[in-house]
Amino acid sequence: MTIDHPVALAPAERAVRLLGGDLTEKALALHLDGLAGVDAVGLEQRAAGLATRSIKTSSKAWALDTIMRTCDLTTLEGADTPGKVRSLVAKAVTPDASDPTTPRVAAVCVYGDMVPYAVEALGSLHGDPDAGLVSVAAVATAFPSGRASLDIKLADTSEAVAAGADEIDMVIDRGAFLSGRYGLVFDQIVAVKEACRRPDGTYAHLKVILETGELVTYDNVKRASWLAILAGADFIKTSTGKVSPAATLPVTLLMLEVIRDWHRLTGEKVGMKPAGGIRASKDAVRYLVTVAETVGEEWLTPHLWRFGASSLVNDVLLQRQKLRTGHYSGPDYVTVD
C-alpha cells in the first residue's frame, strides 16, 4: 500500500487515505488492532543481539560525536531556575572547554516557562543543530502526566512556541489510550500539532511522548507509535523520564520498526527519541547500532534522532577524553552542569 503525495496532506486527511474510509474511532481501532503482533521474547532477543556489536576505534569516535550531536541536554526539575537553565545552555554550547572539537548538543530541553531564558542565553547560537547551532525544546501539554484539559495543553504548547521553542515534546493521554479511546488521542495530537504553528506558517517540531513504561505491553507501544505517526508526529519519543522503566533498547527497536514500516509505506521520515535512563556511552552506542541496522544510518542526524539525556553527555565527554589521551580521567574533568 502506498499513499500518493502524503507530505502534502494534513495528518487527518492522510490518515483517512491510509484507513481507506472515514476517520472514525472504530476505523482507527480496527486499523491499530489489526497490526501484526509483537513477540516479546523475539523482540528482546533481537535487541540483545544488536547490543553485541563491537564498536571500536574510528567507529567508536564517530559514534561518540554522533551521540553528542544528537543529545537533547535536559533539565526537567520542579526546582529549575533561570540560573540553572543558563548553566545548561553554557554546557550545551561548550560541552568540553578542554577540547574545542567537541560537537555541540542538538538542543536543550526545558519546561515551557524556561524557554525564554534558554532562548536568551543561546543568543546567536540559537538555531538549527545541523548548522552547528542549538535548538530549544520545551515539554508541554501538562508534562509529565498529561492530566489537564485540552485547552490547557494547547495553551501550554502555543506559549512555548511563542517564546521561541523550536521543538515541542508533548505527552499522550495514556488513560485515553489504555481505555481504547484512540480517536481522542489522535485528535489531541492533531490539535497540539496545530498549536505548534507559528504566525509565519512554519511549525515547531512535534515530539510525541508515548510513556511506554505506562503502556506496558509491546503491542500497545506498537499501536501508540502508529497512532502518533498517523496523527502527524514529527518524532516519537519513549518516555518522560519520570516513569520507570523509561527508554529500553527493545522498546526503541520496536518504535524504529514502526518508523521503518511507515517510511517504506509513505516515503516519510519520522524521527525517534529514546529518553530517560540512558547514562553510559556504551549503552548509547547500542542505540546507534539499532538505528543503523533497523531504519538505516541516514537516521543518525539531529533531524531524525535524539537522545533525551542529562547525564549521558558527561560520560561521552569522558570517553572522548579517553580516546584523545589514552587514559580515563575522573568526573571532575567534566562539568557538573
Added chain:
Amino acid sequence: MSFLEYAPAPESTSILNLKSEYGLFIDGEFVDGSGEVFDTISPATEEVIARIAQADASDVDRAVAAARRAYDRTWSRMSGSDRGKYLFRIARLVQERSRELAVAESLDNGKPIRETRDVDVPLVAAWFFYYAGWADKLEYAGLGPNPRSLGVAAQVIPWNFPLLMLAWKIAPALAAGNTVVIKPAETTSLTAMLFAEILQQADLPAGVVNIVTGPGSTGQALVTHDDVNKVAFTGSTGVGRMIARQVAGSSKKLTLELGGKAANIVFDDAAIDQAVEGIVNGIFFNQGHVCCAGSRLLVQENVHDEVVDKLKYRLSTLRLGDPLDKNTDIGAINSAAQLERIRTLSDTGENEGAERWQLDCTIPEKGFWFRPTIFTRVSAAHTIAREEIFGPVLSVLTFRTPDEAIAKANNTPYGLSAGIWTEKASRMLAVADRLRAGVVWANTFNKFDPASPFGGYKESGYGREGGRQGLAAYLESAGWEAPAAIMASAASATTAASGGRKKTTKKAVAK
C-alpha cells in the same frame, strides 16, 4: 564514513597455544597415527592451522581396546556420583577455556566468533553440566529399573558444530557409564584435540574417551569394529544409510541423526518482524550448516510479499567476512567441496525456474564464501525444495490454509525439525501436533537446550539426543520411546517432552 561498516573488531588469536601437529588421543595419551598426516586449514583464509594424524584400522583397534579396558576396569565400576564429578569437572574446564575454544572453533570451522562464543561453547558446557547431573540418577530417569550401560560407544560427528556435537555424544555416553571412541570430521578435528587436553586436565581415567582423527575410512573402521556396543552417528543421510546397513544384524545399538529440510511456517497472524528474525536465524545461522535449518520457508500467501520484502531488507544488514571479527554474522563455508555443492544446487534452483536473490556484499579473495541467498517462486517440485543444501540458501514457498501448510511441510523425506510462527496459541498447538518432525519450534528457531530431546523422523534418522531420552540411547533395555518436543519462545522450554505425547510419537519413531 559509514557507521554501518564498523571498524574491524577482530578477536585476538594470541590466546591460542596450538601445536603444529596433533596425534590421536588413545588411552589418555597423544599418540601418532599409522596413516598419513593431513592438514587442517582455515576455511576463511585457506591457511594451514595444524597437521592432524590419520588413524587406520590398527589405530582404531587400539582405541577400541583402550575403551574396552577402561570400561571393564574403571568406568563401569565407578559410582554414578563419581562419574558425575568428572563430567562437572569437564564442564567447568570448558568454561574456563571458553574463549580459547571459541577462537579455535572459529578459526578451524569458519563460523563467526559471535556464534562460537555465544552459542557453541556455552552449550558445550551446558551439555556436560546437564548430563553430569543425571549420572547418579539413572534409576530415576524414567527409563525402567536398574538401567545398565552398553559398553563401548563408537561415535562419528560432523563438521558443522564440531565441539557441540562432540559434547552431545560424549556427555550422555559417559553419564550413562559407557566409554567412548569418537571420530571428529576430517576438516574440523582441531577443537577435539583441545578437548582431549581438557580431559587430561580433568584427570579423566585413561581410555574412557579416545579420539581418532581421519577421513571416512577411519569412521567406517570404527563403526564396523566388532567390539563396539553402540554406534552413534550425526551426518549425511547417505552415510547414515550405509552405517545402518553395516550395523544391521549385529547387536550394536544405533542412533542416527541425519539430514533435514525443515519447514518454517509463517502464518498471516504472526508477529512478522520477529518471524523475520526467526527466518534469518533459521537458515543463516552457521552459514546454514545446520541439519535442522529452516531451509523451506512456507509463507501464507497474503503476507508473502511483506515477509519477503522485510527479509531482504533485514538481510542487507548482515555482515559477511572474517569469522574472527566480532561483528561478523556470516562466516566461511567449511570446505571447497561443500561450497561446490551449494553452488551446484543453487544453479539448479535457477535453472528450474526459481528466482534467485543474493546479498550484495564483498566476498574476500581467499577462502570459501557464499552470499546469503533467497529463492522465491519455489514450488514443492523444485530440487531446492527437496534436497538438503546445507548452506545459506533459503527457498520460499507459499500456502493458503493451515492444512496446505501441514501437507507441504510434511511432504519431504526428512523430518528433523519445523517451525511455526503465529500469535494464535490454539493454531500453534494444532499445527505442531500434525507436523512429522522431531522438534517443532514455535515463534523461535534453532534453539538447543540439553534438557530437550532432539532427533528425527524418516530419513532424518532415529533415536534422540538430549534430555532423558538422550540417556536412553546409551542404556540397556529402556523399552521406552522418545517423544518429540515443542519449544515455544515464551519460555524457550520444552512443553511436550513428557509422557503425554507418547502415543503419537511411538508410532512415528518406529522404524
